[in-house]
Amino acid sequence: MNPIIVLGSGLAGYTVVRELRKLNRDIPITLVTRDGGDYYSKPTLSNAFAQHKDAAGLVLTRAADMAQQQNFTLLAHTEVRAINRENKQLDTSAGTLSYDKLVLALGADPIRIPLQGDAADEVLSVNDLDDYAKLREKLNAAKSIAIMGGGLIGCEFANDLAHAGFAVSVIDPGAYPLASLMPEPAGKQLLGPLAKLGVSWHFGTSISRMDKTANGYTLTLADGSSLQADLVLSAVGLRPRIALAQQAGLSVNRGITVNAQLCSSDAHIYALGDCAEIEGKVQPFVLPIMHAGRALARILNGEDTSVIFPVMPVVVKTPAHPVAVSPVARDEIGAWQELAMGNGAKMVFADAANKLRGFVLTGEFVGERNEMAKRLAG
Numbered sequence: 001m002n003p004i005i006v007l008g009s010g011l012a013g014y015t016v017v018r019e020l021r022k023l024n025r026d027i028p029i030t031l032v033t034r035d036g037g038d039y040y041s042k043p044t045l046s047n048a049f050a051q052h053k054d055a056a057g058l059v060l061t062r063a064a065d066m067a068q069q070q071n072f073t074l075l076a077h078t079e080v081r082a083i084n085r086e087n088k089q090l091d092t093s094a095g096t097l098s099y100d101k102l103v104l105a106l107g108a109d110p111i112r113i114p115l116q117g118d119a120a121d122e123v124l125s126v127n128d129l130d131d132y133a134k135l136r137e138k139l140n141a142a143k144s145i146a147i148m149g150g151g152l153i154g155c156e157f158a159n160d161l162a163h164a165g166f167a168v169s170v171i172d173p174g175a176y177p178l179a180s181l182m183p184e185p186a187g188k189q190l191l192g193p194l195a196k197l198g199v200s201w202h203f204g205t206s207i208s209r210m211d212k213t214a215n216g217y218t219l220t221l222a223d224g225s226s227l228q229a230d231l232v233l234s235a236v237g238l239r240p241r242i243a244l245a246q247q248a249g250l251s252v253n254r255g256i257t258v259n260a261q262l263c264s265s266d267a268h269i270y271a272l273g274d275c276a277e278i279e280g281k282v283q284p285f286v287l288p289i290m291h292a293g294r295a296l297a298r299i300l301n302g303e304d305t306s307v308i309f310p311v312m313p314v315v316v317k318t319p320a321h322p323v324a325v326s327p328v329a330r331d332e333i334g335a336w337q338e339l340a341m342g343n344g345a346k347m348v349f350a351d352a353a354n355k356l357r358g359f360v361l362t363g364e365f366v367g368e369r370n371e372m373a374k375r376l377a378g
């Protein structure tokens with residue numbers, strides 16, 4: 001019998017494997033990944049520096065131990081180049097593999113914004129352990145860091161690195177931090193507390209050039225101003241890895257499109273995690289991945305079930321000003337309302353029928369997260 005093949009050793013791939021093993025010790029599983037396959041928690045990448053953790057220190061379980069504990073065949077450092085759906089085979093750097101069912105847990109690629117200048121290709125981004133190792137190494141010789149993007153990942157790195165003593169500049173074309181997750185009065189609450197830590201904010205502009213100097217970079221901004229930095233970190237977003245699926249003729253949109261059974265347009269191929277678009281939504285966060293992983297394990301074990309997502313607030317790791325948000329879809333019709341403002345913000349989003357659709361809590365109000373999630377669910 002051919003195995004279930006899981007592509008990817010991130011949270012999505014490993015959640016499916018672990019959950020499936022809880023239900024079935026015998027079903028053959030092969031996990032193929034182009035990285036080393038070590039198990040780690042990706043969210044720790046953006047708050048590890050101030051905790052003095054290097055990349056090796058973030059590994060929770062070595063790949064070989066995962067394979068032994070969870071009884072699967074591991075093909076690490078193995079790139080999948082193509083999916084041959086007709087023969088249910090994969091073309092990989094380690095040869096051809098046959099599958100019974102295939103799970104795509106391929107993650108997402110950092111978006112690269114094209115820059116001018118002789119250092120344009122020296123921008124770093126951090127989306128896995130190897131990236132983090134590279135960042136750590138470069139930070140040894142750095143004092144000042146420019147971060148492109150004031151979204152979740154940009155703000156988390158800004159807090160972590162400023163807390164560790166670096167001079168951090170955040171450059172973002174929007175008007176305030178976390179603009180894709182929350183309304184202005186809430187996002188602006190982060191400005192003061194992070195500035196106090198040493199973050200300087202540059203909104204309404206972007207980096208257009210990056211040139212080398214004797215000991216760092218000169219950054220020219222679109223508004224004509226310039227900045228010096230020893231290191232530039234891009235945190236402008238992620239793009240689901242859909243190329244393999246697209247080349248195989250699977251249905252894709254922003255992500256690999258799957259239904260509530262996590263099944264793609266091919267009945268033998270499933271997808272979840274950052275690469276997937278589940279019933280029209282890309283949700284690149286830990287909690288949705290864990291729910292999808294549990295549901296998919298049951299489905300692969302033969303159960304007729306679907307994923308159901310509860311209210312899943314996102315906690316932004318900015319201890320200088322903590323944030324919990326239950327985001328609202330961009331096309332949702334309704335309005336944000338301020339319930340309380342002080343050393344933080346408490347805001348809710350209500351639809352046309354005055355039904356609660358989302359919330360944001362920052363600073364002193366963040367402790368009300370569970371209560372607010374209950375209100376949202378009810």
Ligand SMILES: Cc1cc2nc3c(=O)[nH]c(=O)nc-3n(C[C@H](O)[C@H](O)[C@H](O)COP(=O)(O)OP(=O)(O)OC[C@H]3O[C@@H](n4cnc5c(N)ncnc54)[C@H](O)[C@@H]3O)c2cc1C
Nearest residue numbers: 008009010011012034042043080106107273274284285286
């Ligand atoms: C810095 C940072 C901080 C974050 N903080 C939070 C947070 O606080 N809260 C939260 O909810 N979420 C957070 N997230 C998001 C969350 O971590 C991700 O949504 C999640 O880890 C994605 O898991 P994944 O398994 O889908 O993808 P990945 O972890 O990217 O795994 C993809 C896997 O696919 C493999 N792969 C890709 N292409 C191929 C190929 N062709 N052949 C073989 N293997 C391949 C890769 O090697 C990798 O093993 C954060 C993300 C980042 C980057």
